[in-house]
Amino acid sequence: MTTRDGQEELEAQFAQWRQYVLRRKELQSLDADELEDHLRGSVDELVAAGLSPDEAFLVAVKRMGSLDELSREFAREHSERLWKQLVLTADTGSSIAGTRSRRDLWAMLICAAGAVVSVKVPALFGLSLQDDGAFYGRNFALFALPWLAGYLAWRRRAGRPVIAILVALFALGAVAANVYPLTDDSQSTVLTGIHLPIALWLVTGLAYVADDWRSSRRRMDFIRFTGEWFIYVVLMALGGGVLSAFLYSTFEAIGLFPDDFISQWLLPCGAVAAAVVAGWLVEAKQSVVENIAPVLTRLFTPLFTAALLAFLVAVVWTSHGIDVDRETLILFNLLLVVVLGLLLYSLSARDPLAPPGPFDKLQLALVISALAIDVLVLLEITGRITDEYGGTPNRAAALGENAILLVNLAWSAWLLLNFIRRRTPFAALERWQTGYLEVYAAWAWIVVLAFPPLFNYV
Template identity: 30%
Template sequence: MEISNFVIKNLANPHELERMYRKDPEAFRNSFSQAWELNPDSQVLAIWFERLNFKESTNTVKASLFQKDFLSMGILAILAGLVTRIIFQFAEQQSIAHLNIVFGILPFVAAYFVTNKFPRKSILFILAALFIISGVYLNLLPLEQKDSIILAYIHLPIFLWILVGLAFTGNEFGKGSSRLAFLKFNGEFGILYAIMAISGGVLTALTMQLFRFVGLDIAEFYFRNVVLFGAAALAIVAAYLVSRNLKLAKNIAPYIAKIFSPLVLVTLLAYLGTVIWVGKNPFMDRDFLLSFNGVLLIVLTVTIFSITESGKEERKSISDYINFALIILALIIDSVALSAIVFRLSSYGITPNRIAVLGVNILVWANLIWIMISYLRFLQNKTGLSAIQDAVTKYLPIYGLWAAFVAFTFPLFF
């Protein structure tokens, strides 16, 4: 008896058809095609036809999308490498500021997101206009090492990073889930970029050594034409891989968050204990105050990274209590720093550095209060994890606005 006849005779026996398919899928497919030709009006066979062919058509669509994404990634990576190399050439000649190198990377990362998300024309116009204005403004600043200029150099990349976030979220820039996805992307991007950069560093060291064996020192040439190009292009490649849901970064990121949070907590407690023991005073020691603010930003970054990698689980874990302790610790550090900054302003007068640091500390303090209250309610079972994530994501534009304010106004005011 032919298998095709078996399929036809068991049209009313779905269990037997399923058993036959699982036993030998390839033979079933071959016999099914014959049965389908003989019975094109059968509803049972029509369902089996969709089942057997749906996956193939989906794969075809995915393959075409993969090729399109890969092509756009390749073009943008090459352009990013070339533009970065050209910018570095002018920066070396002291024609432009070295910070212009960010324009060889961030606009192309934003362009990659735009080519895949197709945001509204208004968003495209805003992105293009702000990137162009920022580039022109940066190169209108005098090449001087004044405090206001240095502050602009520090804050402008933060503003550009917010623009990349706008490109990433596209038409959904107002949604907390999209902003959270952007923060998760940054964590996974950083992990993947670091892994690939380390691999590139090993390849660079090996290449240098191989050429030294034949009496050639190619260090300068290799850095200018390979390392710079590769570092910029790698940013686009990493963005592409993370966007393609690469399992490596997504699987590693939550574990890194869970490992680093307790380590940072223990380290900072030991550090603060040592500070008290040796009698360091942030009110009088400017350098120590700056390092104190650096510690604050590290704690904030680790906490946000841990929160974004918490997923959607509403169940509390030891990580949540560690995060809450980190937030309390950050609030203590920020409160001391704020007091020291206000003291220095009243004692030594107004400077752009003090105003900038004061503004950042106030913003961070307010954000930490919001996160702490949300976390406390979560630990008391009064709200869900989404409230904590909202406290993080909804505050992002405020950091961007402050960065823009410092970058674009301080050189004019001071």
């Protein structure tokens, strides 16, 4: 017999397990019911045999096998489901789902049209992409992300307080991008163009999690959404490039040159609309990309690990320091961000109930390699600031970002190590990464709002 508290804890474990099962789009609700009945039967038998509820649950889950294998088995038995997921229309068997899908489609079209109108509004005031590139560089995220956030907030039925915060933060971003007297070639202009999209993307994350913004699980869902959204945007960008080349070549054949149309209309309008369409696709067709993104993560993690280790060996072998000019700083920061992205997305795609395996050890090697490179970059930046060149907005921003990454990577390495040694649950690593999103958001806003006046708008 189990106690009342033990039964409540066991039911919570069943609920958590069912949540993970339903993430596999190959498995429908009826399949989850069937699996849960089988799992409950196994647990009851093991409890009757003398195991505690927790032990019985873990043993029963292990006996059932991995969720990936269960998903593959159900996909083979119900292969027609995958083709239904690839169709953009809703399943006609459910009128409620069909109505919801049509509403989502119309909401997406309205938001995408709003983004297109937004990117063309500056042209009414005499601003163009060719002559005012710095303005568009600072504001480009403001043309697309508010509309994506609006679509997500509508779909999540966000409350009025959340909507008010979203409007206030996007308005703050618009003020920060345009109120300071920045020249086109100033370092602060570049920093704003880099950090404002980061700050606004995390604001978009608030629209995604809506009223559950404190939930670690919802934040991890947003990380997963980010990876899938990026894949869709890249695919649409590749398709847009092919369309532009085809359009130019065909019109050139009859003596017309659509350069202005492509550069002033097709590319900017397509880019901002793609941001909204990609969000809609992720929400509507998550299962199609969920099978691609983890594969990409497992492919590039060993490649980046080998590249970082080779770089560290070369640094030690040649005894050469790192040249921390602006281009190099951007390169290394992008490298560390990619490493962090691989870590985050692999965490979001991982089954938390699975035990540590070889891929977790590979991730630990990747994080430790990135941590070593971060330390080298930090030492070089600190030395240049104190001894040689003094502080500039670029170096100050790079110093802060690398310090923030250092803390994140260091503690991530420690948690990964303890997870591999089975001393720390996987949930601790997940909570650390999702909680650290607030640190990145705070730093991005500091660079956007405080750096320009702090460095005299240089």
